[in-house]
Amino acid sequence: MAEPGPAAPAALRALFVELNDLKRVRSAGRDGSIAERLFAQGWALLTGGAAPEDVALDITATALAAARLCDLDAAFLTAAGLSEEEAAGVLRSGFDAVTEALDPDLRARLRARLSPREPAEPGFVPGFVGALAEQPRAGVTCPGRARILLEPPENHAEHCLMVAVYGVCLSPFYRADPATVFLAAMAHHFHNAAMPDAGFTGEMLLGDHLGPIMATATGWALGELDETGDLRDAVERARAVLPDDATAEGRAFHAADCVDRVLQIAQHLRAASITMGTVLDEMELVHAGPVKAFHDRVLRDMQIP
Structure with missing residues (x-):
């Protein structure tokens, strides 16, 4: 019997780890994380009548450029004096820096x-x-055990956005329609708005009440x-892929959802285990420049770290 092929593309791992931090990047004068704001932007474009495929590609491209550039986005760059073409060039440079492993x-x-x-x-x-x-x-929950809370928690808008972006990136691997995967991901936690x-613990304790309550809240x-024309129908069609992995779109969604849930916890553990060797030697916290030699002497003489 032939061995099954890979269930997901390992080449995208590093990109997904880096993208996950968009749930934690914030800037002065802007409410919420980049992921939270892109979630709102995506829904505003959808209610404005933009095609789901266009929104999926626009939001994903913006997220990929932001992986390195953060909030150095088109709005800021043009406000700071760059032309639209110059700003686009910066965004494409950020995009190029992280997307080598994507489907061409x-x-x-x-x-x-x-x-x-x-x-x-x-x-x-x-x-x-x-x-x-x-x-x-909710954090990490398991029936019969106390939950594990890791602060600060992500919110559901951030999670849905990240799953949507991951889903678009994964869609070629599963031969899935990226617009369907994106829309399903953006809408998969509708019930948690209320x-x-x-x-998982709470869901198990609700028992037979879980399904009806989720349906009502959804x-x-x-x-x-x-009142949005065809959008509600499109969302309901996309949500039809959520229950299982029987479709290409279902597989792309569930892969993205699983990856985001685990990477969210992994970043807490990574932060807790980082060493000064990584910060100073690999990441060059005290980086090259005209005063680096002086900085190094200050740290040595003050015995820091």
Whole structure:
């Protein structure tokens, strides 16, 4: 019997680890993390009538450029005096720095979204967007055991955005439609806009009540899309891939969801185990420059670290 092929592309691991920090990068004058803001931006574009495929590519390209550039985005760069083409060149440089492992065709499509063009007209931001941004994730839970909370917690908007971006990046591997995967991921925690997250433990304790409660809470979020033309129907069709891995889109979604859940915990453990050798020697915290020799002497003579 032939050995099964790989269930996911190992080449994307490093990119996904780096992208995960968009849930933790914040800047003065901007509310929430980059991931939280991209989640809101994505939904505003969708309610404004943009095609889900266009939104999936735009948001994913923006996230990939931000992996290294953070909030040095098009809005800031042009406000600081760069032309639209110069700003786009900076964004493409950031994108190029992290995307070597992406599928070449997808990479080209995403890179093209960073060129100057007329922006899509945003619509309204649904209420569930803000609610998901305020709803913390449960942490690590297991029935019969006390939960493990790692501070600060991510929120559900950040998680949904990251799963959506990962899903688009993974879509070529599974031969999945990226727009469907993106939309499913953006909508997969609709119930948590109203339903506090007690994790796997809480779900098991709810027993037979879990399904009806989730359906009711999901319906409240879906109801906010009733006046958006075809968007509600598109969201419901995309959500149909969520229950299992029977479809290519379901596999891409569940791979992205699993990866994000584990990387969220891994970053806490990585931060707790980092050494000064890594910070000073590998990451060059005291980096090359006209005063590096003096900095090194100061640290040595003060016996730091």
